[in-house]
Amino acid sequence: MDMRALDPAKLDAMIARAVGGLSAGYGGVMVSLGHRLGLYKAMAGAGPLTAREVAGRAGWAERYVREWLNAQVAGGYVAYHAG
Numbered sequence: 001m002d003m004r005a006l007d008p009a010k011l012d013a014m015i016a017r018a019v020g021g022l023s024a025g026y027g028g029v030m031v032s033l034g035h036r037l038g039l040y041k042a043m044a045g046a047g048p049l050t051a052r053e054v055a056g057r058a059g060w061a062e063r064y065v066r067e068w069l070n071a072q073v074a075g076g077y078v079a080y081h082a083g
Helices: 008-036 039-043 051-058 062-074
Strands: none
Touching: 008 039, 008 062, 039 051, 051 062
């Protein structure tokens, strides 16, 4: 295959679609986990919480809740407050 025949704009668009699709799939899995594990309920109406507080309210290990929260922030589902 002659690489010079590739249109860089089309290649960029295809890569963006692929990454977007992967991201959407991952985000869907993480939203489902949050629902099934009661993590959203643990946060509902509570205001800002730490990963430890969410884990305690939901009854799950802090380390895994922190990873889940990081994914939620990256996906724009929850807001991060530095304080």
